[in-house]
Amino acid sequence: MAQQAVKTLRQVKPLLSLDQGQARSxxxxxxxxxxxxxxxxxxxxxxxxxxxxxxxxxxxEFLKHKDLTDVRVIDMLVIKGQMELKETVNIWKQKGHIMTFFKDTEEPKPTDFLSKFLTNTN
Structure with missing residues (x-):
């Protein structure tokens, strides 16, 4: 008897957008x-x-997520962005919260022996 793989697709409820066009707008x-x-x-x-x-x-910040294709993930990020905007405009945040967006990016620690030796880290 050969087993047949049954493929079931689960229909998920959209958060805000029904398709890519709505999410993009x-x-x-x-x-x-x-x-x-x-x-x-x-x-x-x-x-x-x-x-x-x-x-x-x-x-x-917006270009960080340019490759997303899942509409539900895009909608969730839009909701979070709207909340951030509202908190920022209503001055519910402090100056330090705003400045965290401008943190310097940290370089990854070296992994190979020669790089560790040259940067003097253990």
Whole structure:
């Protein structure tokens, strides 16, 4: 008797968007909302960054997730982005919370012997 593999597809309930087009428009609307609020955020929080630096960081944060294709994951990130925007605009955050987005990226520790030796780390 040959066993047949039964493939079942589970239908999941969408969070906000029904297809990729709707998800894309939600992402673009969120990006535009952040982009419009950046000058006010820089002024209200008095952060030591220019508006141009903040716009570059905003673009970088959105481009981190450019390869996502699952609509539910995209919707969840949009919901989180909307919450972050609301908290930021209503000044429910402090200056330190805003500055954490501008943390310097850390270089990974060397793994091979020669690199460890040259950087003087154990």
């Amino acid at each position: 939600r992402v673009l609307n969120l990006y535009k909302a952040w982009y419009r609020q950046l000058p006010y955020i820089v002024h209200k929080y008095d952060i030591p960054k220019s508006i141009g630096d903040c716009k570059n960081k905003l673009r970088e």
